[in-house]
Amino acid sequence: MSAGDWCLIESDPGVFSELIKKFGVTGIQVEELWSLDEENFTNLRPVHGLIFLFKWKTDVHRDGKVVTDGSADHIYFAKQVINNACASQAIINILANVEHKDVSLGSTLTELRDFTMSFDPQMKGLSISNSENIREVHNSFSRQQLFELDEKSSKPDDDVFHFVGYLPVNGRLYELDGLQEGPIDHGAIPEKGDWLSVAKPVIEQRIGRYAADEIHFNLMALVSDRLVQAERKIELLKQAGMDESSEEVKDLRDSIKTEKMKREKSKVENVRRRHNYLPFIxxxxxxxxxxxxxxxxxxxxxxxxxxxxxxxxxxxxx
The missing domain is CATH 1.20.5 (Single alpha-helices involved in coiled-coils or other helix-helix interfaces)
Structure with a gap:
């Protein structure tokens, strides 16, 4: 069975949030991070995973241990077996390992995870690549090309970018990179610590190995749906005796309004990304x-x- 062609996907939180929604997943969204400082996570928790985009290089030293001895079989990890699929691959690898009351995978990813859990990483990757539903959703975010470009004109030293995921599993930090043979173990998370405090130096060290003028990095966080969280907080405040006139409730209402405006803007931008402007031009x-x-x-x-x-x-x- 042919895996078909997969398009490149723009590293944008609005694109990834809609991609996740189209997979059938609810209760989760993607937020962009401008730094790994603690204050950036204050209003985002709980954070279920991080997606990191970087310029791929073969000669960059890698921290952590690639686990291939079967001790990480409880982790869902699929290898990337087809070009351009790393965005969806990173998202699926994270989502398939998330166990949180806020998040529901939906039928597509639940059936995929349950059916392929016992497969080796290569077979998991093949299963994802040959999923017509997942491929169609992925390719629905393809940018319209005004003109067909000759792929033969690309050079061997052209920049190649890659997505990987970071997340906590059973008290340890793992990196899920579809180009590796298995999950990468970055060590234990302190019993009373935050997994993000362990992920921060790992990502910073990785960035630090590039030239000082290299700026092509992007970091996004998979977080619980912020609208649902705000509505939940309002309900708790009302149960505690506060009404709509209280400052706390007003602030939450404002955050809901802001979030809805942001989502509407992302929706319009996603439509524009897919629109073919050539006839108009x-x-x-x-x-x-x-x-x-x-x-x-x-x-x-x-x-x-x-x-x-x-x-x-x-x-x-x-």
């Missing part, structure tokens, strides 16, 4: 040409480009 060019404006606009654009290039050279010279 072609008709616009035809109209400009028929009105005799196209040549002048092209010349103006060329002049502006030349000026920007000259300004850039002057800046470098200084």
């Amino acid at each position: 072609v008709e616009l060019l035809k109209t400009l040409a028929s009105q005799g404006k196209l040549v002048d606009l092209v010349s103006e654009a060329k002049d502006k480009t030349v000026e920007r290039q000259k300004a850039k050279k002057r800046k470098v010279a200084v």
